[in-house]
Amino acid sequence: MALAVATLTVRGASTGGNLLMVVGLQMLVGSVTLGAVSAVFEPFSLTVTPVFLAAFAYQILVPGLAATLIWFALVGRIGSTRAATFHFLNPFFGVAIAAALLGEAVRLLDILGVLVAMAGILSVQLSRARTTPPMTPMTPTTPASG
Structure with a gap:
């Protein structure tokens, strides 16, 4: 639901050319919300290591920035x-x-999940095909005789 709202919001807001500001504000609101929820439900613990810093940088640059711009x-x-x-x-x-990459076993529930996702893709494509009006051949116009 949040992705749908964000997509439609940014589509309208991005026409002004300030896409990075809109995406940045979305990320700020999301991080503040998650921070508040985690402060209530999770104990604070942070160990800064090179692996942590590399993973943090990756999260910012690849899914945070690059994937958002591509999307x-x-x-x-x-x-x-x-x-x-x-x-x-x-x-x-x-x-x-x-x-x-990880050697994970593909189980029946994984396959069922993929089948549900594929059914979703098919249903969206079929609904779009039904709502798209068919193209009609153009008929030549004849000049009015007078």
């Missing part, structure tokens, strides 16, 4: 509905990458 470029290019269907592919890629 909104995609929304601008193909529209929010079609772009959102790519999010349905996240479970598939997660299962595939975990199996390929």
Whole structure:
């Protein structure tokens, strides 16, 4: 739900050309919200190591900045509905990458989850096909005789 709201909000706000400011504000609101919730429910513990710093930098640069810029470029290019269907592919890629890189076993629930995601993609594509009016052939116009 939050992704849908963010996508539609940024699509409208990005026409002014200040996309990075909008995305930055979204991330700020999200981080403040998560910080407040974690302060209530989680004990504070932080050990700064080179691995932690590398992982933190990666999170900022790759999914935080690069993926966000790619996502909104995609929304601008193909529209929010079609772009959102790519999010349905996240479970598939997660299962595939975990199996390929980490040696994770692919279980029945993983396969069922991927099938549900694929059904979601199919339903979105079929609904778009049904709502898109068919193209009609152009008929030549004849000059008015007078």
